[in-house]
Amino acid sequence: MKLPFGLPREEFLLPGHTACPGCGATIALRIVMKALGPRTVFVIPACCSTVIQGIFPGSSFAVPVVNIPFEAAAAVAAGVSAALEQLGEKDFSVVAWAGDGGTFDIGLQALSGAAERNDNILYICYDNEMYSNTGIQRSSATPIGAWTTTTPTGKREHKKDLLRIVSAHHVPYAATATIAFPKDLYEKVRKARQIRGFKFLHILTPCPVGWRFDASKTVEISRLAVQTGYWALYEIEHGKLRISPAFTPYLDKSRRKPIDEFLKHQLRFRTMTPELKAELERAIEEGIERLKREAELV
């Protein structure tokens, strides 16, 4: 018997993990682990998942895990993958599982190196749009207008467009996902697993603690991110951009919910000025138009 959305029943994230209630990253992790199965190595830099896996001698991961320094995820994963291949292992996945701080900021150089070399790894950035493990500081993934402890009056700059930076390395596969669409996420991981070379997955994972919303609303916030166009679902396979079916309806502006639907639940946007909100809306609109052009839908 399968779970809803056709997800397999077998769990690789064991009970007893130490994530916060309502943690979006943990939901993503559970789905990703189901998609990858037992022959998977997780390489984890400093991030929330350093904590989520639990304290020695325990571990909530039922697959091998290597914990490594903050900026080293892509390089260590490349080393694990090359070594396993060299030692004759077949049919396995090596995943770099990193937060946005470890991906957008401090780990970007190693990520770029591994992407350009087309190392045979799956790099997954679970993006909660801030340094949440250290207690909510801005990262270059933090959206414009958002409060963090280091942007107390709201961030003035746009979020970095990471997927395009990665796909500019001519990688075979790059995609976005979010937890409210588990089947979409699951299938993207399954697809990435079959591709040889560098695969990149960017998952939006709402964080109740950092985004300041009720822990029962994590999935709802994730869904609203897609429905308002804040988070587009798409994939770029060998340079070919394809809009994911779950996002197709929202290419049409009239079917999109107003951005306020996404922002209003999150106290991090409480002090957002009308100017910054207008700038966010403009960027969303521009981003979706660009996606449509690149997907050759217009």
Add this chain to the structure above:
Amino acid sequence: MSTEILNGNHTAAYAAFLCDVDVVAAYPITPQTPVVELIAEFVESGRLKARFIRVESEHSAMSVCVGAAFAGARTFTATASQGLALMHEVLHWAAGARLPIVMCNVNRALGSPWSIWADYSDSAAQRDTGWLQVYCKDNQEILDSVIQGYRISEDSRVLLPVMVCYEGFILSHTYMPVHLPPREEILDYAPKKKPSWALNFDAPYTHGNLVLPVHFQHLRRQMHEAMQMARKVIVEAVDEFRKRFGRFHGALVETYQMEDAEHAIVSIGSLGAESFLAVDLLREEGLRVGAVRVRFYRPFPSEELRQLLKEVHSVTVFDRFASYGKGGMLSVEVRDALFELEDPPAVHGYIVGLGGVDVPYTVLADFVRRTVKDYAKVKRREEVIML
């Protein structure tokens, strides 16, 4: 066995080749670059069946090595100076995770200002990362130390990484005859060993997650014990090496004319080779001088130095690195090793050869004469010498 005329860097590449490494990750830096170039040739010509990952930084070089070693592969890299400094964080990680990696470091001064020439400021600054450190006096010792390094590093009683250090240009670009044993004989001496905890899908472990303070301290104590145990493993490894290949560069130290010495020179690296020449010169003048070359700086040969130096009147220590605000790092540690002696000898420390300043044996002899003249009055001395 074949003999080739090789520079130090090509010797290091041959060593990796002969040890049949599985994964190499490296980034070019003067004066290490020829190591990487020759390994690339070995791999691309198919002579070495290894994965060579041309990383975008030394931080990533050591990170790739960490990942590969976790998977149980025999792993090699080489670097120098700024590159080693950039690796610093990952060096701690490699040792803390008890990964048997062997790395060559081509000693070069750290900036600022820029220097491409030799001193030990790069590797000395990594003294406390938990790596074994061996310093070579010639190219043959580079080859033999890498081979011994894998045997020591992969020994289940040690499981710590090994850094094989040799000076930029002085050894890295100087050609010497090097005896290359056949690969089968080397692999019989240092067979590849996979640690019991290497990544295994059937027995999944989580490596390096958060530990509580009491566990952390326990793990660090084990690391220190492994380093202490390495003393014994080093002695076994060099004895076996001598039996099989007929060569001996010393275990933790190499000595020269120490049997009847009244005065001693202690130094490290190629200065050690110079110090042996200084001994010959001084003995011709009638001074009973001997020399000790510190081969392994970690684990530090305290007991060996105590035994060798307990009867001498004076010790002249030549350092090629400095701890600013204290003095020569080697002379500090030599004094510490001799502290337990009832009547320790005078220890005169000289910091020489920084940033590649040439230090011929005649200069070393000058300082020994000075020590011999005034050791009775001057128990300790710390000086930076301008040549």
